[in-house]
Amino acid sequence: MDYFDYHRGTLFCEGVALDRLAELVGTPAYVYSRATLERHFRAFSEALIGTPHQVCFAVKANSALGVLNVLARMGAGFDIVSGGELERVLRAGGDPAKVVFSGVGKTAAEMRRALEVGIHCFNVESAPELDRLEAVAMEMGVQAPVSIRVNPDVDAETHPYIATGLRENKFGVAIEEAPALYARVRDSQHLEATGVDFHIGSQLTRIDPFTDALKRVLALVDELAADGVELEHIDVGGGLGVRYRDETPPEPDAWASALREVLGDRPLKVLLEPGRAIAANAGVFLTRVEYLKHTEAHDFAIVDGAMNDLLRPALYGAWQEIVPVVPRSDTETRTYDIVGPVCETGDFLGRERELALAAGDLLAVRSAGAYGYVMSGNYNSRPRPPEVMVDGDHFQIINRREQVDHLMMRESMLPRDPEDQD
Ligand code: LLP
Numbered sequence: 001m002d003y004f005d006y007h008r009g010t011l012f013c014e015g016v017a018l019d020r021l022a023e024l025v026g027t028p029a030y031v032y033s034r035a036t037l038e039r040h041f042r043a044f045s046e047a048l049i050g051t052p053h054q055v056c057f058a059v060k061a062n063s064a065l066g067v068l069n070v071l072a073r074m075g076a077g078f079d080i081v082s083g084g085e086l087e088r089v090l091r092a093g094g095d096p097a098k099v100v101f102s103g104v105g106k107t108a109a110e111m112r113r114a115l116e117v118g119i120h121c122f123n124v125e126s127a128p129e130l131d132r133l134e135a136v137a138m139e140m141g142v143q144a145p146v147s148i149r150v151n152p153d154v155d156a157e158t159h160p161y162i163a164t165g166l167r168e169n170k171f172g173v174a175i176e177e178a179p180a181l182y183a184r185v186r187d188s189q190h191l192e193a194t195g196v197d198f199h200i201g202s203q204l205t206r207i208d209p210f211t212d213a214l215k216r217v218l219a220l221v222d223e224l225a226a227d228g229v230e231l232e233h234i235d236v237g238g239g240l241g242v243r244y245r246d247e248t249p250p251e252p253d254a255w256a257s258a259l260r261e262v263l264g265d266r267p268l269k270v271l272l273e274p275g276r277a278i279a280a281n282a283g284v285f286l287t288r289v290e291y292l293k294h295t296e297a298h299d300f301a302i303v304d305g306a307m308n309d310l311l312r313p314a315l316y317g318a319w320q321e322i323v324p325v326v327p328r329s330d331t332e333t334r335t336y337d338i339v340g341p342v343c344e345t346g347d348f349l350g351r352e353r354e355l356a357l358a359a360g361d362l363l364a365v366r367s368a369g370a371y372g373y374v375m376s377g378n379y380n381s382r383p384r385p386p387e388v389m390v391d392g393d394h395f396q397i398i399n400r401r402e403q404v405d406h407l408m409m410r411e412s413m414l415p416r417d418p419e420d421q422d
Helices: 018-025 034-047 065-073 083-091 108-117 127-140 175-186 208-226 252-263 276-282 312-316 404-408
Strands: 004-007 010-013 029-033 053-058 077-080 099-101 121-124 144-151 191-197 233-235 269-272 283-294 299-303 322-324 333-339 348-356 362-365 387-391 394-399
Touching: 010 018, 018 029, 018 283, 018 362, 018 387, 029 034, 029 276, 034 053, 034 065, 034 252, 034 276, 034 387, 053 276, 065 077, 065 083, 065 387, 065 394, 077 083, 083 099, 083 108, 099 108, 108 127, 121 127, 121 191, 121 233, 127 144, 127 175, 127 191, 144 175, 175 191, 175 208, 191 208, 208 233, 208 252, 276 283, 312 348, 322 348, 348 362
Parallel strands: 029 387, 053 077, 053 269, 077 099, 099 121, 121 144, 144 191, 191 233, 233 269, 299 333
Antiparallel strands: 004 010, 029 283, 283 299, 283 362, 322 362, 333 348, 387 394
16 A cells, blocks of 8 residues: 555645646656655564564665655664665664674675674675674674574575575575584674574565475574574565565565464564565656657657666566556557667666657656665766655655766866877
8 A cells, every 4th residue: 555646637645746746856756655654664563563573674675864764763673785775774863783784795894884883683694704704793802693694495486686595596505504604603702693584585476485485494493493502583584575567465464474373482583674565665756758759660758767767677677557647638548668868778667558648748657666766877977866755745855866967076087198288
């Protein structure tokens, strides 16, 4: 459920008409709904009432300070994958004691900073990473909290680029290798085993791969307990899918009951790392039609937003719904390819969409609150769009539109050659 709806023929986000918003902030632009973010966060935390838990929002999905701050105020923890994300969480008022640090390539500097601010746990993804973490903790005279990310080798049945729980993927350590790593942690003065972690992939639409993975990881937890390694938490990752088109992903409460059932009465705190399920349908990407171009093969709507702003369609062939902000009935419906101005054939936001359009019309690409702005770039020297947060009848620009000057701010040219004439 989200708070984007039509009223009197115009698409609103909460109490704000998106055509009015677009006039004030320009296009393209990302627009988020605070009420939707809060509702989705609550869906997870309420589904787990009665089970000790911490929801750690996956910052990679949407790292706007304004978004992180809304979630931090609700008590969210955060799943980070870089030093940059850690600084964002701290700046947004997040509690470092509720931060888990995932990712296969943590640098010593990132580890140092995370230890300095006192994060909850490192999700360690390899033996050499464990060695590095131990060295850094020793140098600082502290003990690093460790959770080993195990790779349960299950097929998450999702797009190959976002499946992470198969043996052939770069993530985590094989489940059979985990006991040796926990033994290593137990024998170190500078490491402390606090948990175990897995994440099998993103945009999961079925529960079984998740519960299969959970069962395998719990078998490991039981084996470790028998060896005297008592863990405090299990981090079940993120990955719960959303409806982009006609998918029917499980709701957080169905997912939570399946989790509870498999978990049984083990006294483990549950950590979870949802990103997309909280943010995707809390955002839209607004873009305006610049030109309609009718060719023999296709009808194109050329819009002012492009793959540099919203990469998912071009990168994964992802389908996101595209709707008119003010639907019109005075012109015929055609099958349009919605394309941007970037010089790549792959620069499209949607293909073969039935729409009635005229130049100047405003479109909203739905489900753009996760993996939208965070994956944007400056290809073709295009400044990135602003991010706007709607809160009831008000909105606030939480990230101003980038200007062309910003793009060149850190650049320089070589000094003049001595033989150059004035
Ligand atoms: N935890 C870990 C360790 C992850 O690798 C990810 C996502 C998450 C949590 C959050 O997953 P979520 O709940 O958002 O599915 N750019 C792609 C998605 C990449 C996801 C990578 N890892 C896309 O646009 O579909």
